[in-house]
Amino acid sequence: MEPTARSDGHNAAKSKPYWVEPVITMVILGVWVLYSLWEVLFHNTGTYHNYVSPYFSPGVGDWFGWHVLDALYVAWVPLLFRFSCYYYRKEYYRGFFWDPPACYAVDKPRPRYSGETKWPLAFNNLHRYAWYLALIVLIFLWKDAVEAFFFKNGFGVGVGSLILLVNAILLTFYTFSCHAFRHMVGGKKDCYSCDGKPTTSYKLWNRVSQWNTLHGTWAWASLASVWAADLYIRLLIMGVIHDVRLF
Secondary structure, eight states, X not given: OOOOOOSSSHHHHHTSOTTHHHHHHHHHHHHHHHHHHHHHHHOSOOEETTEEOGGGOSOHHHHHTOOSSTTHHHHHHHHHHHHTOHHHHHHHHHHTSOSSXXXXXXXXXXXXXXXXXXXXGGGGGGHHHHHHHHHHHHHHHHHXXXXXXXXXXXXXXXXXXXXXXXXXXXXXXXXXXXXXXXIIIIITOSOXXXXXXXXXXXXXXXXXXXXXXXXXXXXXXXXXXXXXHHHHHHHHHHTSSOOOBOO
């Protein structure tokens, strides 16, 4: 009997070389890491008037009077959150470790595979704790987004205002579509109606599950928005461009 074609997209995925996606991922993440290192290690400020770069928020250095590599005091939180993210694990396991480059590119199973139970991959288990820290940073980013609409002469809208607002929105969806958050709101339950209580928790879990289906999209979109927001503010600080006030 001839094998029937699969309808789950597996054959479609095999129609292109398996290494294409990992290589693209490796290039994008590699450039982003290099840019982040340049921003964090070679700049002491990320503020331009009422605009604050997401790399420098919150301003922990200002709180304590530390003004050497200000971004280092906070940038490690979103970096930890992203690099331990379930979605990004898949991406850099394939893109950088080539382990495996694709699910269907595995020649044979390994007799011994410890996965993320041993060092260094056990480091990724910090993700659930990094989520709480990322939530704190997100609150400050929303504060920055709101303040970006208030200039010295009052309320207004600039290109930077809109960029920071979009960045906060995308980071919110990325944070709350997280697999760890989905588990927090209901993943530990085996039954939602067995105890006879209202199904509010189920509705919340179901909503987060819907967001979770696009977690990869939110991951890339928010990565791009953080990059764009920081680069825009950096160019303003350097005097390369000028902010455009819409009103």
